[in-house]
Amino acid sequence: MQAATDSDGGSPVFALVLCIFLVMGVIQVVRPQLLWKANARLQRGWVKNPDATEPTSKGYAMNRVVGVLFLALVIWMLIQQL
Numbered sequence: 001m002q003a004a005t006d007s008d009g010g011s012p013v014f015a016l017v018l019c020i021f022l023v024m025g026v027i028q029v030v031r032p033q034l035l036w037k038a039n040a041r042l043q044r045g046w047v048k049n050p051d052a053t054e055p056t057s058k059g060y061a062m063n064r065v066v067g068v069l070f071l072a073l074v075i076w077m078l079i080q081q082l
Contacts, residue, residue, distance in 0.1 A: 010081035028067030
């Protein structure tokens with residue numbers, strides 16, 4: 001009999017989604033400007049001048065800090081899947 005807390009390793013689809021999040025987190029830490037450029041296109045029609053909404057260097061630094069925390073969470077979740 002197996003205990004209710006034993007797991008079979010998790011879903012492969014969930015692990016794939018976590019790997020995609022891992023790549024996004026790495027991009028957020030290494031080059032947050034790429035994510036801003038990708039999202040700036042979505043602002044067209046909502047914002048008068050999307051180019052004027054680019055974050056400052058402090059804003060990008062904060063994006064990197066959040067990216068490191070995000071990576072830590074994703075890596076922890078991937079380890080839990082194994």
